[in-house]
Amino acid sequence: MTFAGWTLPELLPLLAIGGAAITGLYLLRMRRREVEVPFAALWEQVSRESESRRLWRRLRRVLSWLLQVAILGLLCLALGDPQPSASLRPTQTLAIVLDRSASMAAVADPQTQTTRLDAAIAVARSELARMGAIDRALVIAAGEEVDVLTPLTADAALAIEAVERTEATYGEADLRRAIALARHALGDREGARILVLSDGALSPTAQSALQTCRGGPLPCELRKVGGPTDNAAITAFAARRPPHQLDRVEVLAEVRNFGDTPTTVELEIEADGVSVGRRRLELGPGQARREILSDLDAARAQLVARIEPVAEAGPGTGIALDDTAYAVIAPLRPLEVTLVTDGTNLFLEAALLAQGEHLRLAAVSIDDARREPQRAELQDADLVIFDPGAQPLPTDIPATHRVFFDPWRHPAGPCPIPKRADVSRPYLTEQLREHPILENVVLKDVNIARGTTLSSAPGDTALVRSLGEPIVVLREGQHIDIAFGFDPRQSDLALRTAFPLLVDNVLRFVEQRTPGFVASAPLGQSQELSLADLGLDPTGVTRVEVVPPSAPATDPAPGTPVERGRIRLRALVPGVYRIVATDGPNAGASVEVAVNQADPYASDLHARVEGDEARPEAPVVETEARAPWFRGPLWTVVAILVAVVLALEWATYHRRITV
Amino acid sequence: MTETETRFDEAFLKRLELLAVVARRLFRGRQRAERKTRKVGSGLEFADHREYSPGDDIRYLDWTVWVRLRHALIRLFEEDEDLPIRIVVDVSDSMLTRGRTKLRYAQQVAAALAYVGLANLDRVGMTCMSGRLHTTLPAVRGKGRIFRVFEFLRTANVGGPTDIRQGCSRVAAQSAQPGLTVVLSDFYDLQGAFEGLNLLRFRRHEPIAIQVLDPVESDPSRSGLRGDVRLVDCEGGQGRDVTLSPATLRAYHEAHERFCQKLEQSCRSRGIAYVRANTDVEFDELVLRLFRMGGILR
Numbered sequence: 031m032t033f034a035g036w037t038l039p040e041l042l043p044l045l046a047i048g049g050a051a052i053t054g055l056y057l058l059r060m061r062r063r064e065v066e067v068p069f070a071a072l073w074e075q076v077s078r079e080s081e082s083r084r085l086w087r088r089l090r091r092v093l094s095w096l097l098q099v100a101i102l103g104l105l106c107l108a109l110g111d112p113q114p115s116a117s118l119r120p121t122q123t124l125a126i127v128l129d130r131s132a133s134m135a136a137v138a139d140p141q142t143q144t145t146r147l148d149a150a151i152a153v154a155r156s157e158l159a160r161m162g163a164i165d166r167a168l169v170i171a172a173g174e175e176v177d178v179l180t181p182l183t184a185d186a187a188l189a190i191e192a193v194e195r196t197e198a199t200y201g202e203a204d205l206r207r208a209i210a211l212a213r214h215a216l217g218d219r220e221g222a223r224i225l226v227l228s229d230g231a232l233s234p235t236a237q238s239a240l241q242t243c244r245g246g247p248l249p250c251e252l253r254k255v256g257g258p259t260d261n262a263a264i265t266a267f268a269a270r271r272p273p274h275q276l277d278r279v280e281v282l283a284e285v286r287n288f289g290d291t292p293t294t295v296e297l298e299i300e301a302d303g304v305s306v307g308r309r310r311l312e313l314g315p316g317q318a319r320r321e322i323l324s325d326l327d328a329a330r331a332q333l334v335a336r337i338e339p340v341a342e343a344g345p346g347t348g349i350a351l352d353d354t355a356y357a358v359i360a361p362l363r364p365l366e367v368t369l370v371t372d373g374t375n376l377f378l379e380a381a382l383l384a385q386g387e388h389l390r391l392a393a394v395s396i397d398d399a400r401r402e403p404q405r406a407e408l409q410d411a412d413l414v415i416f417d418p419g420a421q422p423l424p425t426d427i428p429a430t431h432r433v434f435f436d437p438w439r440h441p442a443g444p445c446p447i448p449k450r451a452d453v454s455r456p457y458l459t460e461q462l463r464e465h466p467i468l469e470n471v472v473l474k475d476v477n478i479a480r481g482t483t484l485s486s487a488p489g490d491t492a493l494v495r496s497l498g499e500p501i502v503v504l505r506e507g508q509h510i511d512i513a514f515g516f517d518p519r520q521s522d523l524a525l526r527t528a529f530p531l532l533v534d535n536v537l538r539f540v541e542q543r544t545p546g547f548v549a550s551a552p553l554g555q556s557q558e559l560s561l562a563d564l565g566l567d568p569t570g571v572t573r574v575e576v577v578p579p580s581a582p583a584t585d586p587a588p589g590t591p592v593e594r595g596r597i598r599l600r601a602l603v604p605g606v607y608r609i610v611a612t613d614g615p616n617a618g619a620s621v622e623v624a625v626n627q628a629d630p631y632a633s634d635l636h637a638r639v640e641g642d643e644a645r646p647e648a649p650v651v652e653t654e655a656r657a658p659w660f661r662g663p664l665w666t667v668v669a670i671l672v673a674v675v676l677a678l679e680w681a682t683y684h685r686r687i688t689v
Numbered sequence: 690m691t692e693t694e695t696r697f698d699e700a701f702l703k704r705l706e707l708l709a710v711v712a713r714r715l716f717r718g719r720q721r722a723e724r725k726t727r728k729v730g731s732g733l734e735f736a737d738h739r740e741y742s743p744g745d746d747i748r749y750l751d752w753t754v755w756v757r758l759r760h761a762l763i764r765l766f767e768e769d770e771d772l773p774i775r776i777v778v779d780v781s782d783s784m785l786t787r788g789r790t791k792l793r794y795a796q797q798v799a800a801a802l803a804y805v806g807l808a809n810l811d812r813v814g815m816t817c818m819s820g821r822l823h824t825t826l827p828a829v830r831g832k833g834r835i836f837r838v839f840e841f842l843r844t845a846n847v848g849g850p851t852d853i854r855q856g857c858s859r860v861a862a863q864s865a866q867p868g869l870t871v872v873l874s875d876f877y878d879l880q881g882a883f884e885g886l887n888l889l890r891f892r893r894h895e896p897i898a899i900q901v902l903d904p905v906e907s908d909p910s911r912s913g914l915r916g917d918v919r920l921v922d923c924e925g926g927q928g929r930d931v932t933l934s935p936a937t938l939r940a941y942h943e944a945h946e947r948f949c950q951k952l953e954q955s956c957r958s959r960g961i962a963y964v965r966a967n968t969d970v971e972f973d974e975l976v977l978r979l980f981r982m983g984g985i986l987r
Contacts, residue, residue: 062917062918062930063916063917063918064918064919064921065914065918065920066786066922066923067786067906067920067921067922067923068782068783068784068877068906068922068923069875069877069945070922070926070929071877071922072877072879072944073920073931073941074929076940076944077920077929077931077937
C-alpha cells in the first residue's frame with residue numbers, strides 16, 4: 031500500500047495536530063448550564079438512583095472521542111489516497127482530442143457499417159480503460175465548436191460514457207482551438223500527452239495546428255482512423271430570379287466527386303418538398319461539375335438541393351451530411367448603370383430608359399467624369415457606358431463593366447482595347463450571330479460615317495468585323511469591356527430597331543455576369559452579412575434576431591447587433607436561417623439566408639496528414655458502468671461530509687446549542 | 690396582589706359569599722356568629738339541662754320540670770359562635786420559582802378562602818410561612834376586612850428556606866385558640882411536610898393541606914430541558930451535575946408523583962383534608978368547584 035496523495039511525512043503532523051486538538055477539546059472542562067430547581071432534594075434522590083449509569087456515560091464520552099479521532103484518521107487517509115503498490119506507476123495525464131467533423135461520419139468498415147467516429151470512440155474507450163487510479167484524462171470534442179466532454183478526471187467510466195455520446199457534426203474540426211485547449215488544460219502535469227483521434231481529412235489550418243502540436247513540448251500523437259474515401263457532395267448551391275423572368279428561378283449547383291472512382295448521382299432541386307428540377311450527373315474521380323438549372327418554376331424563395339446515388343452505378347454519395355444544400359432567392363437588385371455622355375445621344379438614353387425598374391440609370395457628364403473620377407455613380411455602378419461623342423474620354427475609368435462607343439476618335443484614350451486603324455465609311459461585314467450580345471440583331475447595311483477598327487488580343491471576341499477587321503470587340507476578364515469602334519450618332523444604327531435590341535442584349539449579358547446569385551453563408555465561420563444584400567432595409571435597425579432552422583417558433587434567440595447595416599452570423603447547422611429586425615421602422619420584417627456546409631475539406635475523406643493507424647484489433651477493456659466509489663473523489667467528499675456533520679453534532683450538543 | 694384584587698370582581702365575590710368554610714370539628718369561638726359551638730349559652734336551640742345553682746338566671750329555669758317533678762333544672766342552649774380560620778401561605782423560595790407562579794396562585798386561593806370566611810362572620814387570620822420569621826395578620830372579622838387581607842398579602846415579605854414543620858409549629862404557638870388552619874404550600878420538604886401538618890393536628894387545629902404545584906416543575910420534560918446541566922436549589926446549597934436524559938426526567942416525574950401521593954395518603958390517614966392545586970387550573974375553578982368537591986367549602 032502506497033500513498034498516492036499526501037505523503038506520510040505530510041500526513042503524520044496533520045494527524046498529530048488534529049488528534050491533539052480533538053483530545054484537548056474533550057479534556058476541556060465543560061461549563062454546565064445552571065438550572066434552578068425548587069426541589070433539589072428530590073432531584074438528588076433521583077440522580078442518585080441513576081448513578082449506576084455513570085459508567086456508561088463515561089464510556090460514551092470515550093467512544094465519542096474515539097469516533098472523532100477515527101474520523102480524523104479517515105480524513106488523513108483520504109488525503110493520502112492509498113493505492114495498492116502494484117497499481118502504482120508514473121502518473122499519466124491524457125488529453126484526448128476527438129475529431130467529430132463531418133468526415134468522421136463516413137463509413138469506416140462497410141461490412142459492419144461502423145463509422146470513422148465509432149472507430150475513434152473505440153480507440154478512446156480503449157485508452158481510457160487503461161487508465162490507472164492515479165491517471166487523469168480530459169476529453170475534448172473538436173467540431174466547428176470545441177466542447178469539453180469531461181474535464182480532467184480519474185473516473186474512466188464517466189469519460190467513456192461521455193465519449194460514447196459523441197456524434198459527428200457538420201463542418202470541419204477546429205483542431206487549432208481544441209489542441210490549444212488541451213495544452214492549456216494539461217499544463218505542466220506529470221506524464222501529460224495529447225492524443226488526437228481523427229481520420230486525417232483535415233483543413234490546412236487543422237494540419238498546421240497538428241504540426242505545431244507535434245513540435246511542441248508535450249507529446250502529441252495522431253491516431254488515424256480510416257476507411258473508404260468515396261464521397262460526393264454539393265459544394266455550391268445558389269438560386270436567383272432572372273431579371274427578365276421574375277416568375278422563374280435559376281439555380282446554380284456544384285457537385286463534386288471527392289472519391290477515387292467515378293460515380294453517378296442524381297441532383298434534385300426541391301421547393302417546399304416538391305421536386306422542381308432534376309439532373310443526373312456523372313462524375314469522374316475528383317471531378318466537380320457546376321450545373322445551372324434555368325427556367326425552374328418555383329414560387330417560394332427557399333430551395334433545397336439533394337444528391338442521391340444512382341443505385342446501379344458508382345459507390346454512392348459517401349457521408350450524408352454534405353448531400354443536402356439550401357438556397358434562398360434574394361430579392362432582385364436593380365442593375366446600376368451609369369452613362370457618361372455629352373448628352374446628345376437621345377437614342378441611347380431612350381434605349382436605356384426603356385429597360386424598366388430592373389435598371390437604375392445615372393448620367394454623368396464628360397467633364398464631371400474627368401474632374402471627379404471617384405464619384406460614387408462611377409465607382410459603385412455595375413456598368414458604365416462611355417458615349418463621349420466628340421469629346422475625349424476621361425483619363426480615369428472605373429474598374430467595373432464598361433461599354434465604350436467610339437473610344438478612339440481622339441488619339442489618346444484609356445480604352446483597354448487598342449485601336450488598329452481609322453476607317454472611313456466602314457462596312458459591317460461579319461457578325462457573330464450566335465453571340466448573346468448580337469441575338470436578334472442584324473447589323474447588315476448599317477451606314478457609318480467614320481470609325482476605327484480595333485486590335486483584339488487573345489481571348490477577346492470580335493463581335494463585329496469590318497472587312498475582317500474587328501470593329502466591335504468583347505473582352506472578358508475580371509470585368510467585361512465592350513468597345514464599339516464607331517459612334518452611333520455618326521450612323522443610322524440609332525434609327526434602326528436593332529439598336530435598342532443591341533443595348534438590351536448588352537445589359538442582359540452584363541446582368542448575367544453580375545453576381546446575382548446570393549451565395550449561401552458558410553457553416554462554422556463567422557460571416558459578415560449585409561442586411562441590404564439580403565433584402566432587409568437596415569435603416570434604424572440596431573438589433574436583429576437570428577432564428578435557426580431547428581429552433582421552435584417560441585424559442586427566444588438573443589439579439590444580434592447590427593453595425594453599419596451588417597451582422598455577423600456564425601451558424602453551426604445548415605439550413606435556412608431567418609433574420610428578424612427587432613427594432614427600427616422595419617421592426618418585425620424578416621429575411622432569410624441559407625447556410626451550407628460547402629466545405630471541400632469537410633467532404634474530402636482523404637487523409638492529408640501522417641499518423642499512426644488506429645489498430646481496430648486493440649483490445650477494448652470493458653469497464654464498469656460506474657467507477658468504484660473508492661476510485662473517484664466521492665469517498666473523500668463523503669468523508670469530509672461526515673466530518674462536518676460530526677463536528678456540527680459535537681459543537682451543538684456539547685456546547686448545549688441543541689439541548 | 691393587584692392581580693388578585695382585579696380577579697376578585699363583583700360576580701366572583703357574590704359567588705364566594707354563597708360558600709362557607711367547612712370545619713369537621715366544632716371550635717370554640719369568641720363572638721357570636723353563625724356557627725355552632727360546644728359552648729352552651731344564649732342560643733336558640735335547646736342543648737341540655739343542669740342543676741340550678743344559686744345565681745343562675747331564673748329565666749332559664751325549666752318551669753315545666755319544676756311543676757312536674759319539683760326539681761329545679763336550668764335549660765341550656767347551644768350557642769352560635771364564629772370559626773377561627775388561620776390561613777398559612779408558604780412564601781419560601783421554592784414558591785418563587787418560574788416567576789412566582791405558585792406564590793401568586795397560593796395568594797389568590799388564600800384571598801378567596803379568606804373572603805369566604807369573612808363573609809360568614811368567621812374570624813380569619815393569615816400567616817406567611819418559611820424557615821424565616823414572617824409577619825402575621827391577626828384575626829379579623831367582617832367582609833370589609835378583606836382589603837386588609839389584600840394589603841397583608843401584597844406587603845408580606847417573601848423568601849427563605851422551606852421548613853414546613855417550623856412554620857406550622859410557629860403558627861400553632863401563635864394561635865391562642867385552635868381552629869381551622871389552611872396551609873397553602875408546595876410542601877417541597879421531604880422530612881417536615883407531613884410532620885408540620887401533624888403538629889397542627891396535635892395542637893387541636895384542623896389542618897387543611899392545599900398543595901400548590903406547577904405542572905412544569907412536577908414534570909420537567911415539559912420544559913424541554915435536556916443535556917448536561919448543573920441543578921442548583923433555589924433555596925441555596927451546592928449544585929449537582931446531572932445529565933438530563935428522558936429517562937432521568939421521567940424518573941423525577943415519577944418520584945415527584947410518589948412524593949405527592951405519599952403526602953396525600955399521610956394526610957388522609959390522619960383525617961387531614963388534602964387538595965392538590967395545579968397552577969394550570971384556573972384558581973376560581975379550584976375555589977368554586979374543586980374545594981367544594983374536596984369538602985373544604987360548601
